[in-house]
Amino acid sequence: MDSSESADTVHALTELGELLVDSVLRGEPFDTIKHIVQEGAPLWYQNESEGLSALHAAAYMQDAELVQFLIDEGAVWNSMDNMKNTAGDIALSFNNEAVYTMIRNAGIRAEMLLALLASRSEPEEPSSLVIRSEDVTAAASTDAFLASKLKFIKDKNGQEICVVKAGEDEIGVMMGWEQNIMQETVKSLCEGHESANSLKILNIGFGLGIIDSLFQALPTRPITHYIVEPHPDVIQRMKEQGWYQKPGVKILECKWQDSIQDLLAVGGFDVVYTDTFSEDYNALRAFFELVPDLLAGPESRFSFFNGLGATNALFYDVYTHLAELHLSDIGIEVKWQDVSVYNDNSDRWGSTREYFLLPMYRLPIGTMNLM
Ligand SMILES: C[S@@+](CC[C@H](N)C(=O)[O-])C[C@H]1O[C@@H](n2cnc3c(N)ncnc32)[C@H](O)[C@@H]1O
Known part of the structure; x- marks a missing residue:
């Protein structure tokens, strides 16, 4: 032609x-x-x-x-x-x-x-929804993210945030306003847990340490608390904040992909949570597949940061259902809880790229379905 x-x-x-x-x-x-x-x-x-x-x-x-x-x-x-x-x-x-x-x-x-x-294919094709394969910035490439310098600063409300440069934009790795989501997550993961007095916890991704601090502040401190974190700047801060000296806390300085054999060997976790950065749905799904082998049993609870697609109501709904279906495939039943994240303070993003634009966060709590 x-x-x-x-x-x-x-x-x-x-x-x-x-x-x-x-x-x-x-x-x-x-x-x-x-x-x-x-x-x-x-x-x-x-x-x-x-x-x-x-x-x-x-x-x-x-x-x-x-x-x-x-x-x-x-x-x-x-x-x-x-x-x-x-x-x-x-x-x-x-x-x-x-x-x-x-x-x-x-x-x-x-x-x-x-x-x-x-x-079924090599290399993996990322999901079509949010992060596209051509995005090689720190927002969508773990290698680029791990090689980037992080900034720990305060937002306009005085809450701590962690940001990274992604191309022309600055993007929040973890924002202070997510505190409420973390609080509700810890509540749903730990309250009334059969092993509340002797919890063995695994958290992937330290970020600002919000969720790990909440785990540490439980009425009974966890007996064992594994944290997996690969970013050198975050690890440096964990050292400065004394995380390496806390009783029961074990820090693995690598990506979850590189520590999974060790974590599976430990196994028997009562609570597992994951909230990484710059990973797409395929990575999250790959982690899902491992969850049944990480949990101690039917009373154990699992959650993940349900933030993919959250710039648009339809995309968020699709991801939420997709996660539920994939987890159900591997025998994990999810119950969802709505957490209001509506905030009329338009300044909560500062100059960072907005990644969660919906008024409701859908909080997942998964347990092994033995039926
Ligand atoms: C959004 S933050 C976690 C925030 C945390 N939930 C809190 O309450 O502050 C994401 C963290 O995951 C880490 N991370 C990114 N990729 C990872 C991976 N493959 N394995 C483990 N951690 C990862 C990042 O370095 C970052 O510290």
């Missing part, structure tokens, strides 16, 4: 794409739209003016039949319009549960498939 032919093809596809979106928005009959799709209109096409795809348009029209048809024909569930809304966000804004659920389930199916493909 010469360049004028390919320009003609692009032009024809653009015209068909525009026609499809316009027809959906005009409420044309189902058969007319089906015909345009069968003529080859690209379902991935997003119109010039607003960035709307046919799926966005069908969500605006609240046409469940059409939404299902477009999904079945391969519409892209997670594309964002110029306002950064997905079709799922639009359905949500209309409170249209049926349409929203169809789009969300399409997302879950697509991500399940991607995760399956990733587990």
